[in-house]
Amino acid sequence: MMSITPMHWLFIFLLSTLITGLMVKFSWRLGLVDKPGERRTHQVPTPRGGGLAIVLTCMLSIYQIIFLPALVIGLMGFWDDLKNLSAKIRFFLQFLCACSALYAINHFHGLALWGISIPALLVVLWMMWLTNLYNFMDGINGIAGMEAIFVSLAMVLLHTAYQDAWLVIACSSFGFLLWNFPRAKIFMGDVGSQFIGFMMATLCVMEWLHASIPFVTALILLGIFIVDASVTLATRMLTGQKFSTPHRSHTYQILWKKFGGNHVKVTSLLFLVNLLWLFPWAFAVSHLWVNDFLGLLISYAPLVIIALLFKAGRLIS
Template sequence: MMLWLFLSIIAIVSFALTWILRKYAIARSLIDVPNARSSHTIPTPRGGGVAIVLGFLAATAAMYWMSLLPLNQTVAFLGAGTLVAILGFLDDHGHIAARWRLLGHFLAAFWALYWIGGLAPVSILQMKIDLGLFGYLVAAMFLVWMLNLYNFMDGIDGLASVEAVTVCVGMAFLYGVQGNAEVAGPLLLASAVAGFLCWNFPPARIFMGDAGSGFLGIVLGMFALQAAWVSSELFFAWLILLGVFIVDATVTLIRRLLRGDKVYEAHRSHAYQFASRHYGRHLPVTLASGVLNIAWLLPVAFLVVYGKLDGLLGLLVAYVPLVLLALKFRAGDVEVR
């Protein structure tokens, strides 16, 4: 009962902070004005994701104070999450060169990995793979890709918020049925995002901004790496539930690389962007992503967690239809103006 009260308080605080941040953004002219690379048509305040950051980090500190969260996880979230959020906040207010952002992202990743313990040995097809020290580099690349792909995927109203809420609630369900104590972290993040989502749901009255999207990406990646120390099945479950974002961003990046595009330049060639233009609205695409997470990816993840399906095979079962769907909606295709 205390957990649910705490979650409600976090959601309310996040909602109120988003309202304050919206007024701040309007007063400081922090407005996303539509341009040729935008997926929106109305000038909209940005930077509301700071509410998610403050809500979740405050909840994390409170959980540690109540002896409900270990020190290593608390320090990992506070350190890595704060650094990524500050970089995003500064970029929202001006511009930070890509090389400095990337350096900051890797510093945040290695800070998190130091406290998490790196990449745990992972069981694949009944074989245990232990990368040792090399696993730190692999895990750092994973975290940096997660925080950047989440930024890439935060391009239409409510999409990044709905993704975070449905993935976290789905994993909390899997943890809860298994009786795992890790259930609190994902629920805290889902509550912080839910408060913001009230303002971000289509049609959005404020955007998340880089501070919020990068923060969500690295925290979700940290959740996945922490889960790997509990069981390989839970690690694969996180990857499966994050499939909509991972597949769209990765397929888009690969196709643009193969075509020789400058991948660091802004574009509108993700599958979700083509889909939103096809339907003429953001809402159907945002809702579809949530439905895919709950109706398709969660059942596959459930089968993996409860030993009915090998983790790698479950990942393939989950991802193949997503790849086909991404290609159907032209992920990474040339934009026709």
């Protein structure tokens, strides 16, 4: 990992901004276009694949071996944007990449949380889940870019062990966000959402191993994405809905509908929840002011309640 200086931050940001702008133009030629539909939240055809800028700028800045499986995830996401990979192939490749990343950081025998040994297989499955839920949550303007910037900068402010890598993600995501929010000239696509989700999952495991902060800190910071995606999926499974069926029943999508299709209001509201609710709890847990299990429980409780009250995951007529 290169040492990140303010000039590097600026370079990564500007390069990501430039590449995203180029993707706005070339996505049309490549056929990378999201068309409006019943399960979409946009009204006009919009190019996708802008997350490639995040992958490329991270590739130029992060030299650790963990980037190789993350790069495979990004390339797979780009191919998925182009051709639509089957779920079986996608999950199989994600499994291999998660195993490779865990092996690369020399800790394939599992981890411990709250004194309980966590098998490596569960860690791999958690990495896959975060990769996919990040993709599920990328459904309105700015939400995925905002979350990446918030979580990454929060991890930096909490003095974690891999601050440079988090800064790279933040700067590259900010460059993309200028083209995606408040008005989306391009979408992130699977290439960006899956890549960010996988990178965050891998870095969280590395922070876990380094014990720079309690692992629960990262779970709290990612609370909006984890809770919304998990409650929605659990509800859909319990009500007999097909996992692969497109839907618009996440909490943030229901909020979007209640706000009259206003992307800015929803993304801004979620950012405020991150900043004013989740970050203080993450800060308290990271400084050992609050028991990590209690902090996780309290910070997640209102998010779960809201998701249930909004009937996330249920069939919407």
